Amino acid sequence: MDSVARPFDPRLLRQVPSTRRDVVLLGVLGAAVAIAVVTAAAALARALAAAVELRLDPAAITVFLLALAARAALTSGLGVVAARMAATVKASLRADLLGAVGRRGPGWLAGQRAGELATLTGRGLDALDGYFTGYLPQLVLGVTVPVGVLAMLAFADLASAVIVLVTLPLIPIFGILVGWQTRVATERQWRRLSMLGGHFLDMLSGLPTLKAFGRARAQVAAVREMADRHREATMRTLRIAFLSALVLELVGTISVALVAVPVGLRLLGGGMTLAAAFTVLLLTPEAYAPLRAAGTKFHASMEGLTALDQAFTLLAAADGGSAGGARTAPRGGPIELRGVTVAYERTTALRDVDLTVRPGERIALVGPSGGGKSTLLNLLLGFTTPTAGRILVDGTDLAELDLDGWRRQLGWVPQRAHLFADTLAANIALGTPDAPRESIAQAARAAALGPVVDALPQGLDTVLGERGHGLSSGERQRLALARAFLRDAPLLLLDEPTARLDAASEQAVVSSTLSLVEGRTALLVAHRPALLAAATRVVRVDQGTLHELVTA
C-alpha cells in the first residue's frame, strides 16, 4: 500500500528511460506556465486599474490576452506531453511484459500468472491514462505555479506573500492529516462498506444458484434492503470523508479573504497602487488551484498507480532467467538425460532420471497422470529446466544450445493446441508463415482434418480463436497433428489426449498419428494401445521415476 501511495513511482524512469526526457519537458512547460500565469495576472491588473479610472489600456489588454493564450497553449502542451507519456509508457510496458513471457518461456506462466498478465497487459494498463493526463500535470503545476506566484507577490506586496506562504502548505498538510484521520476513524466502516458494496455483485453472481433453488424472487427485497443499508453506511463515512474537501476548499477561499481585506484597507490609506492590489487578488487563488486539483484527482489516479505497481512487480519477478545458450544445435545423435531432477515448490516431478533416446527410437511413455510424463516432454522443449542433472544433445548440454534452433528440429503435438485468432491455414502454418498453400492443405489432409476443413464456412480461411470459430477437442488434436506434419521435424514429441472420446474419427486420427510417427525419432505420451504398437520401447513414468517395460 505504501509503495503505491507515492505520487510518482521512480521505477518508471528506470523501466521506461524515454520518460526522463518527458519529465524534464513537463518541468520546463510547468515553469513556462507559471511565468504566463504571473504575466497574465499582472497585465490584467493593469488593465483593470486603468478601467476603474475609465481608461482603456490597449497594451495591458493585449499582453493579458497573449499571456492567457500562451498559458492555455502551454497547459495543453503539458497535457499533450503527459498523454504522450501515458501512451509511450503503456506501449513500452506492454512490450516489456510480453517480452518477459518470451524470455522466461511458457514454464514461467503458471495458470494464475497467465490470467493476471493478460488482463494487466490488455485493459489494466489503460488505467494509467487517468494518472498521467489528470494528476501528473497538476502535480507539476503544483510546484511551479506557487513558486512563480510567491515571487511575484513578494515583489508586489510582501505581506500578502507571507500569508500565501504560510497557508499554502496547509493544503498538503491538511490533505494528509484529514485523509489519515478519516482513514483511522472510518476503517471499520470501510470494511463494512466494501462488504455491503460487494453484496450486489455477490447476489448477481449467485443469481443462477438462487434460480436453481427457486429463491430468486424472494431476494429482490433483500437486494433493496441491503442497498439501502449500503447507502446509510456510505453516508456515515462520507460525512467525515468530505471534511477533507471542505478544508481544502476553505484554505483556498479564506486566503483570498485574508489577502483581499488587508490589501483593501491599505489601498484606503493610499499605501499601495490599485494595479498592485489587483495583481495580489488575481494571483492568490492561482497559487492554490493546482494543488487542490491534484488533491481531488489523486484518488482517481490510484487505479493507474496500482496497475503500474503491478507491472513493475511482475517485471521484477521476470528478471533474469533468460533461457538457452548460443551454441548451434547438433543434428541427429542421441539425446541423454543424466540424473535429471525437476523440483517445483511443493512437489518433485522427476527424481534423478536417466534416459537415452537413440536416433530412430520411438519411446512410448505410459503411467498415471501426474507421474511426470509431460514434464519429460517440457524438458526437451526447453519449457522446463532441470533442477539438477543435465540433458545432452549429441554430447552438448541443452542449456548451452540456441533454443530456437533446437526447437526447429522438434515437432510438438500437445494435448490441447492453442487456437490463434487467425485463419485455420495460419494456425497450421504456425512458425512457417510462408509455407505454400498446397503444403498446408496436404498437412491438413494427412492429419485427417479434411472433413473439418470442408465443414467450415470458409475452409482453410476460416478465422479461429477469440471471437472466431472454436474446434472440438478431437479437432484440436488433429490441428496439432497437421502442424507437426507441415513442420516435418526429425524429433517428435507427442502428448496423446487422455480422453479423446471422438469415436467416429478415432480410427482416422490413429492412422494419421501412426504415419506421422513413422520414420522419426519420437517420445510419445501414450494412452491408447494403438500408439504403443508403434513404439520401439515402452517406459513407465510413475512418481517421478522411470521403469523400462519389456515389450513383447
Place this chain on the structure above:
Amino acid sequence: MTTSAASPDAFAPRADLPEAEHGEVRGRGVPGDAAMRRVLAFAYPLRWRFVGAGLLAAGTEAAGLGLMAAATWLLATAAGQPPLIALSIAIVLVRALAIGRGVLRYGERLASHDAVLRMVTEVRARIFAALVDRPPARRADALSRMVSDVDAVQDLVIRVLLPMAAAGLVAVAAVGTALLADPATALVLLAGLLVTGVALPLLAARLARHGSARLAPLRAAYAVDTVDLVHGAADLAAFGARPEYEARGAAHADELARVERALARRSFAVDAAATAFGGVTAMAVMITAMSRGLPGVWLAVLAVATLAAGELALSLLAAARKGAEIQGSLRRVAELLGEPATGASGGLPVPDGSVHLRLRGAGVRYRADAPPALHDIDLDLPPGRRVAVVGPSGAGKSTLLALLTGAIAVDTGSVVADGTPITAYDRERWPAAVTGLLADAHLFHASVRDNLLLARPGATDGELVAACRTAGLGDWVDAHGLDVRVGEDGAELSGGQRQRLALARAVLADPQVLLLDEPTEGLDPAQADAVLAAVLAHRGDRSVVLVTHRLTGLDAFDEVLVLDGGSVRERGTQGWVRAHGG
C-alpha cells in the same frame, strides 16, 4: 467504461458454456435520449432532493464567483479612498462568501450523494428483478461490468448533470445581473458563455465519442493479441512463431499509442480554446461596458466575474466528456430496466411424486455464426433412472443440465416432463422437480447455515447437518458449526470444502431429479468415490444425472452418454465403462 461498450471481452475464460451471451446486454438497442429518460425516471420520486442538491451546487459556484466579484469591488472602491464605513459591507461579504463556499460545497456533496445513492438502491433492485427473468450471464466479467454500469448512474448525476445544472443556473444569474446594468454588455457576456459553456462542451463530447469509437476496435484487437501471446505461449515457443506474433502485437500497441496521442492533442486543444476564449470574453465585456458608460468600479467587477464564469464553463468540458464516456453503460442499464419479463412463467403446477423427463432432438445454439452448443440430443429420464454424461470440456455437458433446469431454452427439439413442455410449468417451483449442484454454483458471502437454507428454507439444523454428512462435510461441520461465514464465493473454505458444501446444498434440496455437475471436483480420488457413493445411496431409487470427467464409479449408472462438440458420440449401458478401460 467507454471501451467496454463496444469491445469484446477477450479475457473471459473459455468455459464449458462458450460465449453464453443470453443474459448479457449489448446496449445497442436503446438510443441515448431514451436511455437517459429511462434512467432518470428513477430520480423523479426523489426530485426535491435533487433540486436541493442542484441549488446547493449552484450556490457553491455562485459564492466562488461572488467572492472574486466582491473582492474586486472592495479593492476598486478602496482605491477611491472613501470612508471605511463604505467598505464594511463588502468586507463582511468577502469573508462570508469565503467561508460560505466551503460550507455550501460540503452540504452539496452530502445532499447529492444521499439522493443519488437512494436512486441507485432502486435501480439495483429493479435490475436484479429484471435479471431474475433472464437466462443467466455466464461470465464473471459480464457481471462485474454490470455492477460498474450501475455505478455509471452515480456518475451521470454527480459528475454530469449536477455540474451542468449549477453552471447553467449561475450563468443565468450572471447574465441576468449584467442585464440590470446594461443590455448590450449582457448580450456580449451571453454570447461568450454560449461558446465556452455550450459549443465547446458539445465539441468535447463529440470528440470523446469519436475517440472511443476509434479506440475500441484497436483495444479489442490488442486484447486478442495479448491472449494469443500469453495463453498460446507454449505453442509459439515450440514452433518458433513468437517473433511474428510479438511483432503483430507491437504493431497494434503502437497504432493504439498513435491514435491515443492524436486524440489527446485534439482534446487538449479544446481546453486551450476555452481558456483563451474566456479571457477574450472578459475583455470584450469590459470594453463594451466602458463604451456604454458604466462606472469604473463596475468595469473591473464585470471583467473579473466574467473570467470566473469562464472558468466555471471549463468544468463543463469535463462533465461533457464524462457524459460521453458513460453512454454505453447507461444504455445497457436502460436496456435492462426497460426489459419486459421474458419467457413468462407457465402456470401448470409442478408434478410432485415422480416426473418423467424427456429430451427429443434438443439443440442449443448460443451464437448464430458458431457451431451449436448442443445438437440433436435424445435422452429419456423415467423416474429412478441414473444417467452419467461424460466428454471433454466444451462438449456441451453443462448446457445439457441447463436445459433440464429450464435455465436455457432449446432452439430446436423439445424438453418435456410427463408429456408437457417444461416451459408450461410454474418456473419458480420447477426446482422442486429438477435441480442440483450446477456448474455455476455460487456460495454466498454468508454463514454455512444461510447457504444451505436456500435449498430448503424450513429445514432443521438436524437436516442441515445430515446433508453435510452425506456430502462428506460432517466432520468439518461438527468442528466448526453452522454459523461460520464462508467468505466471498466460499473464499474462506478450501476447494474441497467449498465443493462439498455446494453438494450438501443440492442433497438438501432433494428434488425428484438430482443434477450433479462435477460434484467431486477438487476432492482426491478416494474421497470422491466415497462421497459419490454416499450421495447415490441417499438418493435411493430416485433419478440422478451426473456430469463427470472421471470414469470411475459409473457402474451404478443405467446409461452413459458421451458428448463431444455438442453431439452424442456414443452411448451405452453399464458395460460401456468396463469396455473402455475406465
